[in-house]
Amino acid sequence: xxxxxxxxxxxxxxxxxxxxxxxxxxxxxxxxxxxxxxxxxxxxxxxxxxxxxxxxxxxxxxxxxxxxxxxxxxxxxxxxxxxxxxxxxxxxxxxxxxxxxxxxxxxxxxxxxxxxxxxxxxxxxxxxxxxxxxxxxxxxxxxxxxxxxxxxxxxxxxxxxxxxxxxxxxxxxxxxxxxxxxxxxxxxxxxxxxxxxxxxxxxxxxxxxxxxxxxxxxxxxxxxxxxxxxxxxxxxxxxxxxxxxxxxxxxxxxxxxxxxxxxxxxxxxxxxxxxxxxxxxxxxxxxxxxxxxxxxxxxxxxxxxxxxxxxxxxxxxxxxxxxxxxxxxxxxxxxxxxxxxxxxxxxxxxxxxxxxxxxxxxx
Ligand code: GDP
Numbered sequence: 001x002x003x004x005x006x007x008x009x010x011x012x013x014x015x016x017x018x019x020x021x022x023x024x025x026x027x028x029x030x031x032x033x034x035x036x037x038x039x040x041x042x043x044x045x046x047x048x049x050x051x052x053x054x055x056x057x058x059x060x061x062x063x064x065x066x067x068x069x070x071x072x073x074x075x076x077x078x079x080x081x082x083x084x085x086x087x088x089x090x091x092x093x094x095x096x097x098x099x100x101x102x103x104x105x106x107x108x109x110x111x112x113x114x115x116x117x118x119x120x121x122x123x124x125x126x127x128x129x130x131x132x133x134x135x136x137x138x139x140x141x142x143x144x145x146x147x148x149x150x151x152x153x154x155x156x157x158x159x160x161x162x163x164x165x166x167x168x169x170x171x172x173x174x175x176x177x178x179x180x181x182x183x184x185x186x187x188x189x190x191x192x193x194x195x196x197x198x199x200x201x202x203x204x205x206x207x208x209x210x211x212x213x214x215x216x217x218x219x220x221x222x223x224x225x226x227x228x229x230x231x232x233x234x235x236x237x238x239x240x241x242x243x244x245x246x247x248x249x250x251x252x253x254x255x256x257x258x259x260x261x262x263x264x265x266x267x268x269x270x271x272x273x274x275x276x277x278x279x280x281x282x283x284x285x286x287x288x289x290x291x292x293x294x295x296x297x298x299x300x301x302x303x304x305x306x307x308x309x310x311x312x313x314x315x316x317x318x319x320x321x322x323x324x325x326x327x328x329x330x331x332x333x334x335x336x337x338x339x340x341x342x343x344x345x346x347x348x349x350x351x352x353x354x355x356x357x358x359x360x361x362x363x
Contacts, residue, residue, distance in 0.1 A: 002295070003041075003069045004203075004274045005094045007076055008103035009124050010115050013207040013239040017103060018042060018072040020242035020267055040072040046275050046282070047268040048293050050325055050355060054284055055291035057333050064292040066282055068274060071097060077115060078127050082134075091135045091197065099201040099277050101270070102128060102232075106219035107209040107240075121219050122226055125204065129177055129230075132197040137172050140165050140194070160190045168196060177202070179231045201277045202232035205270060213238035214262055235273045237266030281354040284325070285309070286334070302350040306360045316363030320346045325355030 008014050022042030045065040055063045073090050094100060104121035105114065116123070147165060150158040164187060168178045177198035183191045191199065204227040206220030216224070216236040227234035245253050245265050257264065275281075275295075282293040283305055296305045302322075307314030323334065327342040334357075337343055352358070 002099075002278055002280070003071055003097040004099045004101055004278075005071050005073050005097040005200075006101050006103060006205075007073050007090075007094065007128055008205075009077060009105070009127060010074070011112055012103045012105035012124060013107070014072055014074065014103050016239040016243050017205070017207065017237065017267075018070060020239060020246040021070050021271075042070050042072070043067050044070060044271060046271055046293070046295075047264075048282060051284065051291055051293050053329060054286045054325075054357065057329065058286045058291060059288055060286060060291040061288065062290040064290055066275070066280075066293040066295045068271060070101075076128055076131060078131070091132070094132070094197055094200075095195060097200065099203065099274060100132075100197075101203045101205050101274060103205045103207055103239075104219075104223050106206040106212075106217060106223065106236075107238075109209075119219070121206065121223050125223070125226065129198065130175075133172050133175070133177060136168065136178060136196045136198050139196075140169055140172070157190075160187070161193070164190050164194060168194060168199070172198070177230055201279075202227075202230065203270075203273055203277050204230075204232050204234045206234065206236045207239045208236055210238050210241055210260075212236070213241050213260065213266060233273055233277055235266075235270050237270055241265075242267045283352050283354070283356045283358050285359070286328070286357055296352060298354075300352055301348065302346055302352055302358075302360075303348055305352045305358065306362065309360070313360050313362050317348060318361045318363060319348075320350060321359040321361070322346050322350070322352075323357045324353065325357060328357045 006014050006018055018040060021044050044067065046068055048065055051063055051065060071093060073093050076090055102125055104124050105119060106121050108119050144165065147158055147162050151162040167181050171178050171181050178196045179199050179202060204223050206216060206223045208217050208220050212220070220236045224234040241260065242265055245256060248256060279298050280295050281298050282295060285292050285294065294305065294308050296308055302320040303314045303317040306317050306320070322344045323337045323342055327337050328334070331337040331340050331342060334343070
C-alpha cells in the first residue's frame with residue numbers, strides 16, 4: 001500500500017493530526033516530547049464524492065474507496081541523524097514510505113511547550129529537513145567509493161548511479177533537499193534506487209489555530225512560499241478542528257463545518273493532496289453490488305489499470321469499455337450513456353483518465 005510518513009518536531013500536532021486521520025485514540029496526544037514512541041500506522045479512505053454520485057445512480061449496495069496509509073513518525077529532533085532523541089530508527093521508518101508530510105506548527109499557544117522555545121515553522125521545517133539531508137549525505141558518502149570503483153571497471157549501471165549520486169551530493173552539500181534536482185525521465189528509476197529521504201515527494205502541512213482554518217495565517221503563508229522553493233506542496237489544516245470533527249457523525253460534522261464557515265474537513269484536502277503528490281489518480285468500476293475506486297498512476301494504460309484489479313486482467317486484456325465520469329452522470333448510468341454513444345471501446349494503448357468508469361474484457 002502507498003505510505004505517507006508524518007514527520008515534524010515534537011508538539012507541532014502530529015499525533016493530533018494522526019488521531020484525526022484514523023479516528024482512533026491509539027496514538028495518544030500529550031503535551032510533552034517523545035510521547036509517541038512506536039511508529040503508528042493508519043489506513044484511511046481517500047475522500048471521493050464522485051463515488052457517492054456513481055453509487056447513487058447505479059444503486060450500488062457498497063461503496064469502496066481507495067486507501068492510503070499514514071505513518072506517524074515521532075521523536076525527530078535536532079541531531080536525529082546522529083542518533084539523538086529516537087532519531088535513527090525513525091529515519092529508517094521514513095525510508096519505507098512513498099512520500100513525506102512535514103507538519104509545521106503555525107498555532108500560538110503558550111500552554112503548549114515548543115522544544116525549541118519559539119514558534120517559527122520555517123526553522124521547524126529546516127531542522128527536520130536538515131536531519132534528513134544529513135542522513136542522505138551520510139548514506140551516499142558511505143556508498144561512494146564502492147560505486148566509483150565499480151563504475152571505473154566499465155559497469156554501465158554503476159556509471160549512471162555515480163552520476164546521479166554526484167547530482168544529489170551537489171544539492172545536499174548546498175543545503176538543498178535532493179528533490180530540488182531536475183531528473184530526466186530516463187534517470188527516474190536509478191534516482192529512486194538511491195533511496196534518498198529528501199528525494200521523496202514532500203507535503204508541507206501548516207497546522208494553524210482554529211480561527212485560521214479556512215485561509216491560513218501569516219505563518220502558513222511563509223510555509224507555502226517555502227514549499228514552492230523546495231519543490232514541495234503545501235496544505236493548511238487545523239489539527240484541533242479535525243480531531244473534533246473526526247468523532248462526529250455526518251450530520252453533526254456538516255453543522256460544525258457550517259458554523260466555522262468551512263466547506264469540508266481539512267483532512268480531506270490533506271489526503272487528496274497526498275494522493276496527488278504521489279502521482280496517483282482513480283478510475284471507477286460501478287455495478288449493483290459495489291461502486292469502487294481503483295488507484296493507478298497518472299499515465300497508466302488500460303491494461304495496467306486492469307492489472308490493479310487482477311494480474312489476469314492485465315495478461316489477458318482484450319479491450320476496455322469506458323465512460324467518462326461526466327457522461328455517466330449526465331446520462332444517468334451505463335445504459336443511457338451507451339445509447340448516446342458515450343461508451344467507448346479502448347485498446348491496449350489507451351491512457352486511462354481520472355474518473356473514467358471502466359469495464360474490462362479479457363481472456
Ligand atoms: P506531536 O508531538 O507533534 O505529536 O504533537 P501533539 O499532537 O501531541 O500535540 C501537542 C499538543 O498541542 C497537544 O496538547 C495538542 O492538543 C496541542 N495542539 C495540537 N494542535 C493544536 C492546535 O491547532 N491548536 C492548539 N491550541 N493546540 C494544538
